[in-house]
Amino acid sequence: MTSSSRPLAARERVALADLLEELGPDAPTRCEGWTTAHLAAHLVTRDRRPDTTPGFALEATPVGRPFAAWSHHVEDRLRAGSRYADLVARVRSGPPRWLPAAWPPVSAVVDTAEYAIHHEDVRRARPGWTPRALPRGDQDRLWGNAVLFGRLAAGGVPGALVLRRTDVPGVERRYRSGTPETVVAGEPLELLLWASGRRDVARVTTG
Known part of the structure; x- marks a missing residue:
């Protein structure tokens, strides 16, 4: 293999x-x-x-x-x-x-x-780190993990939480409804890091 x-x-x-x-x-x-x-x-x-x-x-x-x-x-x-x-x-x-x-x-x-x-x-604890460029298949696998971790992360966000992939148009996951709505956008690995509490080093945008 x-x-x-x-x-x-x-x-x-x-x-x-x-x-x-x-x-x-x-x-x-x-x-x-x-x-x-x-x-x-x-x-x-x-x-x-x-x-x-x-x-x-x-x-x-x-x-x-x-x-x-x-x-x-x-x-x-x-x-x-x-x-x-x-x-x-x-x-x-x-x-x-x-x-x-x-x-x-x-x-x-x-x-x-x-x-x-x-x-x-x-x-990411080392000076000068840069994000890795992962293959699409790996990002797809990590998206499933990000979705699971998002359920836990949603509990600490008021209103609705939306995780949105930036590497694949139109793919997102919404947790709960209501306002305010927090949209976190990034590649799946970055979303996974954000959802698992590594928000200071996750390369995402929020809005």
Whole structure:
């Protein structure tokens, strides 16, 4: 399988591992308070410790706080007790084959947004970063993720929220009705970053 024919989630995983390896453990990221070592430990924990999944999934909710505390405890122990090079190698290799997260259909659902977003968290914490030019097929895949994240983002926007693609005319997604109406326009990766809370680095226009 050529690199261009591999699933987007797999390609983003490898590209992020390459960047983590290049930058070392102390580089900044767009995740507040996290270095590249923190991010690597998070990804390995997420890949290999199913018991931390509820904490990551429910972290933003009151009921999820005890689960999130456990997930972050596991991350911190892993980061403190592991060589950074080993963490990056585990990020690159992904979860063991016996875990459902390693199965390609599952990975496509749960990893595409995760690795695309965190790849940009590292890229966009560096001086002089520029947006990537992604193929149409990749942008189409990320549009589906942006639509899902938009449902959460809409809860913090008064009135209606509209996500609008700028790379494909006439494609948009509306959440709720009423006024005011907030229109966020950009390519799908940028919309995904905006909807996931990276609004200071997402290349979008709002109106």
